[in-house]
Amino acid sequence: YRLKRSGFPDLCLWNEKTGQVMFAEVKGPKDKLSETQRDWLDILVTNHIDVEVCLVREGDARDVE
Numbered sequence: 001y002r003l004k005r006s007g008f009p010d011l012c013l014w015n016e017k018t019g020q021v022m023f024a025e026v027k028g029p030k031d032k033l034s035e036t037q038r039d040w041l042d043i044l045v046t047n048h049i050d051v052e053v054c055l056v057r058e059g060d061a062r063d064v065e
Contacts, residue, residue, distance in 0.1 A: 006036060007040045009041075011024040021050070024052050025054070
């Protein structure tokens with residue numbers, strides 16, 4: 001996997017209380033997952049590691065529900 005480290009998710013989220021970890025890939029309005037990023041998501045999911053793709057949209061932060 002050393003050769004594919006460039007596609008590793010952007011964020012590692014650690015819950016200190018529960019000891020759980022998850023990863024997140026952040027994408028803007030016009031971004032798409034690369035093949036390498038898709039490979040990493042598949043590796044993580046296959047190994048029962050939580051991972052999410054977070055879509056960021058343009059707009060005012062006050063619009064968030």
